[in-house]
Amino acid sequence: MSRKASKFQDYKEHAAGIATEVALAVAIFGGGLLVIIVLEFLVD
């Protein structure tokens, strides 16, 4: 693999890594919202 192609591969991996981490963060606050909805239902 040429140096340029290898660099491009690295950038692709990094971008996929960022997407994975953002997806995890979004899943965490999605879970938080769900917990709050369930608690509201239970307390009411």
Added chain:
Amino acid sequence: MITRPKLSDWQIIGFYTGKIIVGVGLMMLLPLVIGIVFREWSAAVDFIIGISIALTIGHGLQVICRKRREMTWMPGLVTAAFSWLVAMVVGAVPHYLSGHFGSFFDASFDLMSGITTTGLYLLQDLDHISYSLNMWRHLLTYVGGQGIVVVALTFLIRGSAGAFMMYVGEGKDEKLLPNVIQTARALWIVSLTYMVVGGVLLTAANLYDGMAFTRAFLQGWWIFMGSWSTGGFAPQSFNILYYHSLLIELLTMTLFIIGSFNFALHWAVWTGNRREVYRNIEIVSFITTLFITVTLGSYALLRIDAFRGTAALFRKSFYQIVSAHTGTGLTNMYPRQFSDEWGGAAMLAVIIAMALGGSAASTSGGFKAMRVGIITRSFMAEIRSLTLPESAVLVEKIHHIKDRYLNDKQIQSSMMIVLAFIFIYLGGGVIGSLYGYPFIDALFESGSAGATVGLSSGVTSPDMPTGLKAYFMFVMWIGRLEFIAVFALIGFIVRVGRGK
């Protein structure tokens, strides 16, 4: 064991501390440029004085202490702890000269809070400080999140075999790459990439909310620095509440959740090992304790009917608890709202979240998810061993980048650090009570300082007793460096005092 310091130990400590102080001086160039661009001449002069002092002390130390041998374990740890103190004093010069602090001591408090990514502050009239001073505050917290030693390793120290000792002393003991200098650079690749992405998104959010371009741009980058570094500083006294924007709340929350992850995890995920995010012990531990504290806090708030409606509860309860658990301290509430409206049970949930903290080798403080995971696993193994025959050998495994077998030394060391954290949290609660604050408020503030969070129950203010200011500065420093380096420095001083 710390032996009697030799002249060469002093020289090494002085030499590397000098390098780090030069780094602090060079960092001041950015706020100086901001001051010149925005014609804040008085602030620019403050930074020129600060840079002159830092470069004089830094280069002076390097000339006086020219090193003649490589760094070893003890001087590395002592340098890490000592350089943070010197950086605090030198970095506080522009703060003090700005006229926004009652004393140099108060300015030093804000410096320590900034570099340890805490976020508590004694600065007066935050809404009217110069752009350059705001840039300095946020730059400190961003760089402090990386670690000032990491900065020096990246830009100023080349090929030192002993550099890893200083790196460990700063509370980061993971090598992402075989060489510690390459590791330091990898940390910067992750942080700078997120800085570009996060800064652009937050600027766009500010523009969308109607802010003029210059303010939108500067405040966008500053909020990024306060979020990613889990620092908690914001350019306005109402913190994130100032913006009244769900979009900014969601963006900052995403950034501080990701910012609280271990840099080794970032690097693994960024280099193709994406399955790591749901196998890693720190992520599992963090998510579990986060949902326990969110459930406790939200339930307590629902019981006292503090916030009406799902959206309000999510924006207040979830945001505050995630901010606490990641060690950030950004808030979308009024400063005294915790004490006035949250009630004891919900405040306790926030205190627990603050105490637990984010991941090891990240920008956040507290016990750390790794230690919580290790202690929980060993606890469960202990219970399981009761059901097994006496001759059975139980082997416990954790997954962090790769599978690792748990041993007694790891468990003991995790428990010791957790106990030390509990001690400093409770110590602040007791000292605060002695000064006349309600225990829960004092414990909240002490937990916030010790775990380098920055949420406040209203105790931290310029009127706070000097003894309490000093205690909070001490626990921010010792909590950020995770005790070992500070103990090494204390041991070093004791050896010097005893003369043996």
